[in-house]
Amino acid sequence: MEMPKNFKPKEMEAGIYQSWADNGYFKPVSRGGSKPFVVTIPPPNVTGVLHMGHALNNTVQDVLVRWNRMKGNETLWVPGTDHAGIATQNKVEQKLAAKGKTRFDLGRENFIKETWKWKEEYEPRILGQLKTMGCSCDWDHTRFTMDEGYSKAVIETFVHYYEKGYLYRGNRITNWCPRCGTSLSDLEVEHEERQDNLWHIRYEIEGGGEIVVATTRPETMLGDTAIAVNPNDKRYKSVIGNFAILPILGRKIPIIADDYVDAKFGTGAVKVTPAHDPNDFEIGERHNLEKIVVIDLEGNMTPEAGEQFVGKDRYEVREAIIILLEEGKWLVKAEPHTHAVGHCYRCHTVIEPLLTLQWFVKMNEIVKPAIEVVRSGKVKFHPAKWTKVYLDWMDNIRDWCVSRQIWWGHQIPAWYCECGEITVSKEWALDPKLTPKCHECGSAKLKRDEDVLDTWFSSALWPFATLGWPEKTPDLSTFYPTSFLSTARDILYLWVARMIFSGIEFTGQIPFEDVYIHATVFNSEGKRMSKSLGTGVDPLVLIDKYGTDATRFGLLWQVAQGQDMKFSEDSLLMSQRFVNKIWNASKFTKMNLTDYKIVSRETIEKELTKEDKQILAKLDKTSKEVDRYLNKYDFQHAVELLYDFFWHDYCDLCIEDTKVRIRDNESSKLAAQYTIHTVLLESLKLLHPFMPFVTESIWSTMDQDAALIISKWPETK
């Protein structure tokens, strides 16, 4: 079959993809391989579009999936998307805000309906983008973290934790985002260094004297219920047990001694606000201090803060307090001070530590086996340096706040009775027709918890919930544990660690064997690619410009060993030229094969020239090396090697050498034809996982029985 003059990615890729899909090539089928290769995709959020990280990540996965498929292994790549609780809820709220509405105008039920509509619109877009990238996922296995079966899995895990005593509900200081109106786990808070002041404030001591405290948050003084000093601090020994007078409000608060206080920091005296600071909360617990809440869930002052401040914004009040302190001569000095301030990872509002009632998962027991499997190497990180990062975090893990005060997500299956009892029920959660009754007093006046679970609570179940767990499905027994996980390093704790302990807890097995942490893609200035900052590069624009194959190949060219990369289009340009080179070399090779009748290596062996044998040997060596590199997840070297082999060995040397022999009808013509035929076919196979479209397109013109995507990977000697 003739090849068109040029390879036109935009015109040809979609058709090729469709034919793969139509022929069912993405389905798990064993073609004589040794063991299944299974990947569950890191589910993209249904909030938007693919970014460079996705492009790289999914290229990596597709390369391995295609490679394994060609090796004959039964291969399953499970696609899907994540409901992404807060992120998606925020998107829908923004959409409503444009119409001047809030979620409260709609009410919970309608708001959730709206969000499902959003999901129905965006999910196909994102999945479509994965198809554009050439991802060979089995679309019949597509899952969503809130689909019916998945929801069942989530409820199952909640109930399991509860019954095992791993879940508890408590009034704690949690990270609160006043804008999103929800609590956040520690991992969802982003810390940012900020230049601030350390305000030194003088408190008078009852009966004479004074004590100066240092604080970065003067507005919280309205909720002070003590001043703490270190018990060994000689400066303050004599005043311990006395009372200080809170400036402005004039309230009496005790001066107490607590080891937590560092005598060397600030003035060595700390104002204690148990309701608004986690450390102060602890001190408060130890000394039975009152917790006065002065900031509310919206970040405004409560009536407790005093009439002049009530209802005002926390920062506005900070300014006002400073002025008042100055006027009253309470302010001693303002010392410049750099410290880290927490922000919401979804909307970037400054986090307010607030006392709220939340559900927590106890972590100390559940992480133990998850530490063990990594220590013993059952789960391996690539590059290996992430092992230590993982273990350090797991060794110092703290309890996980899993309740969120939003509407989009898995509602907590807990019911509260007037009698004070809590009932956690799988049945009630799964069947809305049932009438919940208190298991203690029998009352039917139960109120369901309005909160939903942390989005990561559900994504933690991804590797097994997508395969059917908690049901004992054939998929689960065939494909679990999965083989490989590729992801970005910023969700190592948020997601990877949680999948590992969840996998072990619920299935008794590790969720995957190998974790590949891919390079982080930065822009040319070395800045994080961010849509909001306008520093992003859209992979779809690149695909449009260079074609999918070139984009994939060019990205892998730059990935190094998980090293950060400053993205540059140079490598895509190079790849684009390479695609063109492959196309033209193939076209030319075929021109030289018009009168060729396939012969075997044995029959032609004696005719082969030194050059023929050289390139055939190099081909074999290259196959071997590509295998070796892919086994190590060293994509960059695999890609470089193939480029070098095909361009410099095959095109520059072999084709140049053989074309003369073929044109001049030399006695070694048939040997020459055998050589180029063999090298081209095998090269297309080797290149296919990286550049699936152009290779399949050429292959389809070469009278082969099977499509390239399911052809047998070159065997090496």
Added chain:
RNA sequence: GGGUGAUUAGCUCAGCUGGUUAGAGCAUCUCGUUUACACCGAGAGGGUCGGGGGUUCGAAUCCCUCAUCACCCACCA
């Protein structure tokens, strides 16, 4: 405060366990329009491998130290 990584040609980066003239792509320059490809071919220039010490017969590669940058973790107000 702890941790991790980076610093190699004008630019983006390779260089594994130390060993002859330090590599690639892009850019630059010279030559080449022989029927696959000018998105090509042949060739050239360009690097005291961040600074300073050390180990070694020999270091970009190992050790120490300094500097700069980046990222992660962290309840010192």
